[in-house]
Amino acid sequence: MKRFVMIAAxxxxxxxxxxxxxxxxDKIMKGKQISSDNMKGNCLACHAIQGAEMxxxxxxxxxxxxxxxxKRKVLHDQIWDATKKxxxxxxxxxGKHGILTHEEVDLxxxxxxxx
Amino acid sequence: xxxxxxxxSLALLLVLVAMMAARQVVAADFxxxxxxxxxxxxxxxxxxxPEVKFADYANGVxxxxxxxxxxxxxxEEFPPYSIAVEDGKVLFxxxxxxxxxxxxxxxxxxxxxxxxPYYDEKKGTVVTLEMAINECRVANGEKPLEYKGxxxxxxxxxxxxxxxxxxxxxxVESEGAYKAYMKGKEFFYAKRGQLNMSCAxxxxxxxxxxxxxxxxxxxxxxxxxxxxxxxxxxxxxxxHKRYGGCSDNIGAKSFAAQSEEYRNLxxxxxxxxxxxxxxxxxxxx
Numbered sequence: 521m522k523r524f525v526m527i528a529a530x531x532x533x534x535x536x537x538x539x540x541x542x543x544x545x546d547k548i549m550k551g552k553q554i555s556s557d558n559m560k561g562n563c564l565a566c567h568a569i570q571g572a573e574m575x576x577x578x579x580x581x582x583x584x585x586x587x588x589x590x591k592r593k594v595l596h597d598q599i600w601d602a603t604k605k606x607x608x609x610x611x612x613x614x615g616k617h618g619i620l621t622h623e624e625v626d627l628x629x630x631x632x633x634x635x
Numbered sequence: 636x637x638x639x640x641x642x643x644s645l646a647l648l649l650v651l652v653a654m655m656a657a658r659q660v661v662a663a664d665f666x667x668x669x670x671x672x673x674x675x676x677x678x679x680x681x682x683x684x685p686e687v688k689f690a691d692y693a694n695g696v697x698x699x700x701x702x703x704x705x706x707x708x709x710x711e712e713f714p715p716y717s718i719a720v721e722d723g724k725v726l727f728x729x730x731x732x733x734x735x736x737x738x739x740x741x742x743x744x745x746x747x748x749x750x751x752p753y754y755d756e757k758k759g760t761v762v763t764l765e766m767a768i769n770e771c772r773v774a775n776g777e778k779p780l781e782y783k784g785x786x787x788x789x790x791x792x793x794x795x796x797x798x799x800x801x802x803x804x805x806x807v808e809s810e811g812a813y814k815a816y817m818k819g820k821e822f823f824y825a826k827r828g829q830l831n832m833s834c835a836x837x838x839x840x841x842x843x844x845x846x847x848x849x850x851x852x853x854x855x856x857x858x859x860x861x862x863x864x865x866x867x868x869x870x871x872x873x874x875h876k877r878y879g880g881c882s883d884n885i886g887a888k889s890f891a892a893q894s895e896e897y898r899n900l901x902x903x904x905x906x907x908x909x910x911x912x913x914x915x916x917x918x919x920x
Contacts, residue, residue: 619830
């Protein structure tokens, strides 16, 4: 009985809840939208991402992100404020300059981890 | 008594000579500093694009990309700016209400593109061609024209056209000119706007790079070919309209066309292009 309740609870948790990016897949989708929206991340202006057409090339291609950034925070920080690592960086400090919120950067990180 | 007077005048004379000499040295320094900047600027592009001939930088992005250049040459066979040049000629030759024309104000039949921008010592500011066109109008009792496009861009296009081939040779010879130059230089290198970018970031450091489907032009030669007929605008527009567009693109405050900020920026960018030839107007994407 106890076990049944647990399974039920887990399956309810795993149901996609409408409106919220709850499942990882949803989050990845939202992160992808943010990173290709030219009023938001617009990452494609400067980075090649697999499957994207007409990317720019000012920054390195974004691939194998999980391997290269095992720590979420490091990747989050890079997107939040690239000038911390490289004061001369042309990459916009998305969080620091109020272009993306922490929540949005998190979604972009989820998307990056799927690459 | 006479002797002390003589001594005093001699001392005064010496002081004056020394002051003049000092001024000369400082003046020489302005030009020398600028010359050093020009060399650094040019050397950067020479190292970045070793195959590009210096004179070709007057062609903007087409100097550095063979594919885009080929398309552009095809467009230039029936240049989209030719109507603007014809209209500009008519406007330029049409007498004002007082019977005079622009030719009374602009020497040499209007072949004066190469004299702008310059630092006007009396006015204490940089004077651009578009600004001079409006000053001429106001001096003749006419209303000034709007600065971004329309008639002023047409008149400027005509004057650029008849001045084609004249060398860019902007001088920075006084303290005032040097200050204006330095302001333009600072503007060019400063990061600004929500995206925290500088003109130099896109048009020096990453010149030749791609921002999605656009190739970034080198800043060397930026000002030689304006005004331009841009297919995106669907009409001829001035350099300061373009400056405003690039400011908007990075979420930065754009300044008014012919504001002191943009005139100083034009002054700096044109000094950097000394030695190229004026070749406006031009067509762009």
